[in-house]
Amino acid sequence: MTDLPPPSKKKLGLVIDLDTCVGCHACAVSCKEWNAGGFAAPLTDEQPYGKDPAGVWFNRVHSYEVAPTQGCASSPTPQPAMTLHFPRSCLHCETPACVTVCPTGASYKRAEDGIVLVDEDKCIGCKLCSWACPYGAREYSEVEGVMKKCTLCIDRIYNENLAEAERQPACVQACPTRARHFGDLGDPESKVSRLVAERGGVDLLPQLGYQPVNKYLPPRPRRTGEAATAAPQDETLDTAALPPMLRWLDRVLSR
């Protein structure tokens, strides 16, 4: 069985906003595209055009119809029915069972930043880790006979050949609604930690004790009754404060 390193100061991970995720699957497709050619390549497809297509995806988006009958911490009054999109990838847990069950040391947690990875050269394909992960975040490649998983795009985030703005996970870069955020959740002052504090971010299944680093931001309370049907307030634009080019554009479009 494989030992864990002492808890790292730096805890890289994702913060996923369930309020703004629209279930478009851009993150999942972008993840597959980047990782099929990078650190974890290839991510195989089996019978992609057949009756029962399958394959390796590090990130999957599930959509649910939810109709809460009672309030919760983030919204004390019961909410109207809604569609909730739930992206699911490795949560880079602090005490991951997937690592401690691994008999060969193939699954490991990095001491320097907490990223959980698989060394495919050591993996014997026993699948113990996928049984141990309660989040279903392990992906076995039938074709290669080894286990694969989200790498937190380690080959992007430290990649000095990329422009600095691009040193982010592919899924974060691709999200059109900016529902995915990447950063150091071990630093209470980081942008992601502040976002979690402001929005009441939560752990997935905290009662299991694996201490996921990734956090989910709950949906904001929906407007109900009069508030939901009220006409939007007119917005006034202070044209004098605009740059000259935009002032000209405003004049042209206002004719």
Ligand code: SF4
């Ligand atoms: S989410 Fe699953 S695969 Fe990822 S670190 Fe936690 S236990 Fe391991």
Ligand code: SF4
């Ligand atoms: S499938 Fe590979 S990574 Fe998972 S427990 Fe077995 S040897 Fe370790």
Ligand code: SF4
């Ligand atoms: S961090 Fe990278 S590997 Fe993980 S889900 Fe996002 S794109 Fe995929």
